[in-house]
Amino acid sequence: MTMPTPKCPWRMQVHHIRQETPDVWTLSLLCHDYYPYRAGQYALVSIRNSAGQLRAYTLSSTPGVSEYLTLTIRRLDGGAGSGWLTQEVKRGDYLWLSDAQGDFTCDNQRNDKLLLLAAGCGVTPVMSMRRWLAKYRPQADVQVIFSVRSPEDVIFADEWQQYPVTLVAEHNATEGFLAGRLTPEILRRVPDLASRTVMTCGPAPYMEQVEKEVRALGVTQFFKEKFFTPVAEAATSGLRFTKLEPAKTFFAPVGTTLLEAFESNKIAVNAACRAGVCGSCKTQVVSGEYQINSTMTLTAQEIADGYVLACSCHPQSDLVLA
Ligand code: FES
Missing domain, CATH: 2.40.30.10 (Translation factors)
Structure with missing residues (x-):
């Protein structure tokens, strides 16, 4: 094979x-x-x-x-x-x-007080880290709050019985669950919250909300997983993108990446890492101005021919795309 x-x-x-x-x-x-x-x-x-x-x-x-x-x-x-x-x-x-990627990991955190916040499938790196901390940093004080839609949606339900965890269910909360969503009141109950390193993973709106709330409560060490990205509504003004093949014109606000412009306009694009690492979002720009923060996986010839990684490309003007 x-x-x-x-x-x-x-x-x-x-x-x-x-x-x-x-x-x-x-x-x-x-x-x-x-x-x-x-x-x-x-x-x-x-x-x-x-x-x-x-x-x-x-x-x-x-x-x-x-x-x-x-x-x-x-x-x-x-x-x-x-x-x-x-x-x-x-x-x-x-x-x-591929090789393992990403820097959302706890093995480089010096702080022995952690708060791990997860929602839905965002619990996957959190469980990976929780096990790691139990084995390699048994002295660490680790609090976990895991938000789900309903009790049947608890991923790793059996394994969570080994670790202290606060479960929050938006619907049908049964015994053992707090009802509703994560709130500042729930966060305030975490001992020594402000001195903890907080790490979160879940849908982007959840992570944004969590960041605002924990920062308002004094947290200074905050990390979130980055590859869950919301897809914005298609814009009707702003920068203009003219795609030659297949022919299409669309818009996106100044400040969005080329990948976000594609996704908000439902233009087919592969995007695996969303961080300028994997090369899957390679796109050719025919004309226009842009800034890039990664050229990993692109050859010198491709760069000379106008290829960019859409996830790492910040359009500065209207663009024409191949
Ligand atoms: S999605 Fe991986 S480089 Fe753009």
Whole structure:
């Protein structure tokens, strides 16, 4: 079986699959070589083992603790990657993964007081780090608040019984759950909140709200996972984008990335890492002004030909795109 893309050189075999909640599954993978990663990191997965489609998923397992490498994935309606991984991939199949990536990890935090805040599938790096902290920093004081839609949506429900955790359910809260959403009142009950390092992962609006609330309560050390990005409404004015093939004109506000401009206008684009690392969002700009903060994976010739990474490209004028 040949590697579909040099970006995903790690071949893994699916050992077993476990359903966590009605729409979330954990795939346990065997890697025959040593695969280096850090708790909380993610990998790109080659969808359908093809070069063109890469998606980023958190490695929900924990190095030095978990028996298997695991991916925990929510099935999204119409999600090409999550649909394939959760509904079609079977035990014994092979997947191809990239090197582990990302800096949302706790192994470089000096503070022994942490507050981990997760919502929905954002709990995957949080559980990875929670296990890591239990094994390698047993003295650490770790508080976790995990928000879900309803009690049946608690991912890793059995495993959470080993760790102190506050569960918050928006609907149908039963015994053991606080009802509603995460509020400043719930946050205020966390001992020594202001002196803790706070790390959060979940949908972007949740992380933004959490950031505002904990900062208002005096938290200064705050980290959030970055690859969950909201898709904005399509703009009707601002910078103008003229796409030649297929022909289309669309708009996006000044200050958005080219990737955000594509996504808000429903222009097909692959975006796996959203951080200028994987190269999947490569796009050619024919004319116009832009600033870039990453050219990783692009060759000198491609840069000379106007190729950019859409996630790392900040348009400064109207653009014409190939
Ligand atoms: S999405 Fe990975 S480089 Fe843009």
